[in-house]
Amino acid sequence: MRRDTSDLDERFAAFVREHGERHLQVAVLLTGDWHAAEDLVQASLVKLYRAWPRLDTSTDPDAYLRRIVINTHRSWWRARWRREIPAAALPERASGEGIADRHAAGALVRQALARLPRQQRAVLVLRYCEDLPVAEVARLLGCSPGSVKTHAHRGLRTLRELLGGEWPRSAVNQIPDREGDRR
Amino acid sequence: MSETEQEVRTLFAAAADDIPPGIDLLRGVKARRAAHVVRVRAALSAAAVAVAAAVTLVTLTVVQAPSALAQLTSAVSRMTAGQSYHFAAITTHVAVQSNGTATTVRTDSSGAFDPARGVGEESTSTGAQTRFTGGSVYVNPGSAAGQKKLPGGKSWIRIPGPLPLWAPVTAGQQLRLGAGLLSVAETSPQNLFALLKSVSTVDKEGSASGSGWTGTRYAFSVSIAFGPAGSGLPTGTATGTIDVDQQGRVRQIDADLARPAIASAPAERATVEMTFGDFGALVSVSAPPPGDTFTPGGAPTTPGPVQHSVHVSVTG
Numbered sequence: 001m002r003r004d005t006s007d008l009d010e011r012f013a014a015f016v017r018e019h020g021e022r023h024l025q026v027a028v029l030l031t032g033d034w035h036a037a038e039d040l041v042q043a044s045l046v047k048l049y050r051a052w053p054r055l056d057t058s059t060d061p062d063a064y065l066r067r068i069v070i071n072t073h074r075s076w077w078r079a080r081w082r083r084e085i086p087a088a089a090l091p092e093r094a095s096g097e098g099i100a101d102r103h104a105a106g107a108l109v110r111q112a113l114a115r116l117p118r119q120q121r122a123v124l125v126l127r128y129c130e131d132l133p134v135a136e137v138a139r140l141l142g143c144s145p146g147s148v149k150t151h152a153h154r155g156l157r158t159l160r161e162l163l164g165g166e167w168p169r170s171a172v173n174q175i176p177d178r179e180g181d182r183r
Numbered sequence: 184m185s186e187t188e189q190e191v192r193t194l195f196a197a198a199a200d201d202i203p204p205g206i207d208l209l210r211g212v213k214a215r216r217a218a219h220v221v222r223v224r225a226a227l228s229a230a231a232v233a234v235a236a237a238v239t240l241v242t243l244t245v246v247q248a249p250s251a252l253a254q255l256t257s258a259v260s261r262m263t264a265g266q267s268y269h270f271a272a273i274t275t276h277v278a279v280q281s282n283g284t285a286t287t288v289r290t291d292s293s294g295a296f297d298p299a300r301g302v303g304e305e306s307t308s309t310g311a312q313t314r315f316t317g318g319s320v321y322v323n324p325g326s327a328a329g330q331k332k333l334p335g336g337k338s339w340i341r342i343p344g345p346l347p348l349w350a351p352v353t354a355g356q357q358l359r360l361g362a363g364l365l366s367v368a369e370t371s372p373q374n375l376f377a378l379l380k381s382v383s384t385v386d387k388e389g390s391a392s393g394s395g396w397t398g399t400r401y402a403f404s405v406s407i408a409f410g411p412a413g414s415g416l417p418t419g420t421a422t423g424t425i426d427v428d429q430q431g432r433v434r435q436i437d438a439d440l441a442r443p444a445i446a447s448a449p450a451e452r453a454t455v456e457m458t459f460g461d462f463g464a465l466v467s468v469s470a471p472p473p474g475d476t477f478t479p480g481g482a483p484t485t486p487g488p489v490q491h492s493v494h495v496s497v498t499g
Contacts, residue, residue, distance in 0.1 A: 013209055020208040027200035034203050039394060042211035049212065076394050109198035126190045129199065156191065165193075 012049055019062050020045070023069055029125045030073050032114030040076070048049040066130070068168050070122065070140050112162040120155035123148050188483040251387040255401045259379045262372070262459070267297035269461035270372050279450045296372060297466040304468045305371055312369070316470050323471070339476040369373070372457065375436055378421055379406060391426035393435070398428035407440070408443075417443045423455075433459055 020041065048065050055061060055165035113121050119141065126137045127148075138145045249257075263269065271293045278286045294313075296303035301317035320342040346452025382403045391400040404422045423438030436457045442452040470476070 016212070018211050021202065024202065024206065024208065028199050029195055034206065036394075038206050038211065041208055042215060043394075045212045046215045049216065083275060106198040106201045111276070113198070124191070125195070128188060129195045130467050131192075156187065159191075 008052060012052055015061055016045060019065070019176075023065055026066070026125055026129055027073070027112060028115055028130055029067075030121060032110050040069060040073055044072050047072070059151040067140060068112055074118070074121075075156060109163065112159055115162060116155050119143070119147075119149045120158070124155045124159070127152055184226075205405060242374065250357075251385040251401050254384070254427065254431075255379070255382065255385045255403070255425060258425070258431050258433050259376050260429055262433050263298050263376050263380070265298065266462045267295065267299070267464055267466045268372075268432075268459045269293070269295045269464060270457055270459050272455060272457035275454045277452045278445070279452070281444065281449065292371075294371075295461070295464065295466045300466075302466055302468045303373075304466075312472065313374075314468050317470055319470065321471050321476065335477060337475050337477040339471040339478050341470075341478040372459075375455065375457065375480070378405065378407065379403065379425065379436075388424060391428075391434070393426070396428040396430075396434060398426055400424050400426050407442075419443065419495075432462060435459070 023044070024037055024041050027040045028034055031037050031040055044065060045067050048061065051064070052061070063108065074146075085123045113124070116124070123137055123143055126132045126140060127134070132140070134145045138148045141148070191472045272291070274290045274292065276288045276290070280286070283391075289308075291308040292305055294303060294305035296315070301315065303315040305313045309325075312323040312325065314321040321339050322342065323339050337377065384404065386402045388400040388402050391398050402422075402424050404420070407419045407421055419440060419442035421438055421440045423436065425433060426435040428434050436455065438455045438457075440451075440453045440455070442451045
């Protein structure tokens with residue numbers, strides 16, 4: 001019996017219109033550039049589409065897609081070619097200026113993120129972009145909650161060092177020695 | 184929520200806010216699905232044709248697509264004579280002492296080659312660098328111990344080219360010139376491709392894919408001899424897989440190399456995971472400063488004898 005694809009396509013399209021941009025934003029923080037982010041999300045959406053008819057009512061497709069994005073990014077990273085080879089230094093900022101150009105600032109943060117080890121980057125993105133609790137991040141990444149906290153702590157410190165003067169001044173020296181689970 | 188956490192959220196929101204125009208996730212998904220359908224239909228169509236042909240033949244004759252060996256050989260030849268490429272690799276080297284203790288060293292490397300022009304460069308996580316300028320090979324050992332071996336406080340040593348086959352091109356603490364014991368850990372793309380050129384038995388494993396490409400995975404196995412011809416040293420082995428994309432380019436090599444112990448050196452194993460991309464990108468390499476380069480007076484000006492002979496082992 002041929003599957004009625006028209007209804008499936010419309011529901012899937014509606015899902016992408018509502019949630020796609022959010023996953024694209026997560027993907028650009030994971031990958032460092034919009035082209036790779038688009039690639040990652042589209043590849044993940046194809047996987048989601050194939051699984052869509054099998055999703056039961058208890059499955060949240062948004063969370064399911066998030067898992068696909070994380071796993072796909074990890075497998076691409078393990079394939080090595082997607083691993084970023086960091087530049088020796090971040091691009092110079094105009095001296096004496098703060099974050100004046102929104103696009104340049106965004107690129108700076110993405111580049112700094114890209115220099116973090118993959119797991120630290122994923123933890124920071126899932127904790128502070130997706131606002132997921134530690135336990136959920138641990139489940140997604142297949143590590144312990146303790147590891148999530150450690151990765152977050154180290155990632156924040158490194159990010160602060162990389163961003164230097166671009167880190168919001170109010171946050172300098174305020175990274176706790178150990179980040180607790182506040183959720 | 185701490186102030187730091189809020190600041191990070193603000194930073195991330197800003198970093199992901201400038202979505203460039205023209206991104207259409209649905210359109211891209213539809214395009215990928217359409218490409219998948221075309222591939223499936225093509226495969227089904229090809230299968231149907233094959234079945235029909237087999238039924239109508241009076242005698243069984245098998246019409247073969249280019250053999251796995253031919254396809255792999257073609258891909259390797261393309262990598263050694265065709266487009267430029269960038270590569271990244273992780274090599275894990277294990278030396279097993281006679282008392283059973285093992286020393287494991289992981290080296291990350293990356294670089295670029297333009298085989299048509301004979302130029303390239305490699306850098307490793309140990310600090311070692313190699314530059315190929317067509318006429319010569321320049322090696323910087325990277326480590327303090329390695330550089331101590333270079334007279335005059337120089338950082339680089341020049342090995343007159345052209346590049347010897349399967350020669351040590353990623354020098355660590357032991358610099359080897361010309362004939363000598365070779366380590367399975369010396370795995371630059373040039374070395375791997377030289378090895379793969381000699382493979383004569385290849386099995387097609389299945390499909391392969393990566394970011395932006397699809398292709399085929401092949402498995403290979405080959406034995407390697409070490410030292411000068413006639414040295415009587417035991418042979419090693421190299422096995423692994425190689426992924427070739429639909430444009431006939433090598434995308435990934437995963438290889439396991441092993442050399443048994445000999446009187447002067449423990450047994451070694453090395454695993455290499457190497458990926459390739461950025462085909463056609465400009466590769467620009469310059470020789471290091473002459474004042475910082477040591478050219479051994481006794482170094483051969485022509486390549487020494489081939490450092491290995493390859494014996495094919497039949498697999499499968």
